[in-house]
Amino acid sequence: MFTGLIEEIGTLRRISRQGQAMILTIEGKRVLEDVQLGDSIAVNGVCLTVVAFDGTTFTVDVVPETFRKSTLHRLAPGQPVNLERAMSIQSRFGGHIVQGHVDATAVITARDNEDNAVIFRIEPDDGAVLKYIVPKGSITVDGISLTVVEAEETYFTISIIPHTLAQTVLQSKKPGDPVNIECDVLSKYVERLLAFRDKPNSASSGRKPALTEQFLADNGFY
Template sequence: MFTGLIEAVGRVIALEPLPEGGAQLTLEAFPMEVGESLAVNGVCLTVQHAEGNRLRFDLVPETLRRTNLGDLREGSLVNLERPLTPQSRIGGHFVQGHVDTTARLVETRPEGNAYVLRLQLQEPFYMRYIAPKGSIAVDGISLTVVEVGEDWFTVWIVPHTWQATNLSTRRIGDRLNIETDILARYVERLLSR
């Protein structure tokens, strides 16, 4: 479980496809232990190998299909967050690290000292879980939804988030990972019974 408050931005060293499917992702991050979890662009991954600041993860085919991790290249910047501990403050919202879908960045515009991003979901089915003033995780970042359309939504990015995450490196057409609010999914499930 995560909060969507990014701790650091890591750098991709390599993304190597495996012959049997899937891939291995190597990052420059911070020291961790084998077996620990780390959210990478909002995707919960398990450290398979650790050597100093270099971490390696195994990516299964489903992760490559459902997320933007397969789009990464050497030098790409990724958002990193370690899991909650009993002592952690919850400043964002509950983020599981289970990405639902991706969204294309279709607009970035400055607005005062902030930026407004408009994102178009690749699977409009998930719009049912996105509401104005609701929480959403975009590449692992806990954000508040501002506007909602048929297959798109907007979020505002404050200066600190713009500088402390990989959002400033994102370009029109890039895919960003989307995890909708778990509460909305549970409410739907309960009401459907």
């Protein structure tokens, strides 16, 4: 599990491909301080497992499912990437619950300055994920824990403070660039629970459900 607080910007050094399988070698510094084989490191929001490392780089495998569902296959050697180690039990939980499981890729369609902030407008490639995105809710963009400003029918917007811009790959992102997005996991669990409630063969059928849409609305969940 991750928090969405980027620890450093790394650099992709090598890519080896065989079909939709890839091996990535990434240069980093802070994430290598206590690295062990089998550790999880999020690369642009994708949870990957360390299979080799040395003093300056670590290597990860990318399986076909990750190849298809993320933007990693669009990267080229020399490109910067956001890096975050899995959170430790001693860490402050400063972001939100991030699994490193990308829900969809998206495209930045606008970048505008607003005083000290930069506003990004983002359109998911799969519009179905927009139902999980709500104003003032949490969203992960390339591994960064962010707050949604607007959530419309085809896009959402985020407002980036100067520190986040300077410390992440968003500093170089422009309209037309792809990003990975991960929606708040809580909304997906709620949807799954409600779907099972409505199935005639579910264990809860015939009983009054404890969790209802009205209950969620009354208590400010949506």
